[in-house]
Amino acid sequence: MDDTDWHSASALLRLSAQLVDGIQDGMARRGFTDVRPVHGFLFATVSSGPTTATDIATQLQVTKQAAAQLISYLIERGYLTKETSDIDRRIQLIDLTTRGRACTQAARASAEDCVEVWREQLSRKNFDALVTSLGILAGPGRLRPSW
Secondary structure, three states, rough: OOOOHHHHHHHHHHHHHHHHHHHHHHHHHOOOOOHHHHHHHHHHOOOOOEEEEHHHHHOOOOHHHHHHHHHHHHOOOOOOOEEEOOOOOOOOOEEOOOOOOHHHHHHHHHHHHHOOOOOOOOHHHHHHHHHHHHHHHOOOOOOOOOO
């Protein structure tokens, strides 16, 4: 990796950290002071519909025990529910509560605030090129932590 590659990679990491920090700050301003970035990745997994703890663990690339701890934390704070599946009584489905949906909406609004700052810092042409380039490089897929 030459210096240009390293500078590009480190700039992207700094931009990512800026986004995570901005979302976290925006969440706190919106009254969600008890959630952390890892919870956001869990919310992103559950926001597409009820899922299992095993699926959450797989998506977050953590152990089932770690996923269970995250889920319990969020259930205790009113963000998630856990209910037995109507199809298979052995399966426990994790879903967002009204508070959990409000939290995901606050996270999205916080992310949009961060992107708006970038939009203001760049010319329209450069911002549009950034959006296009990120879409090409990132491709489709679910959000997940990079650990």
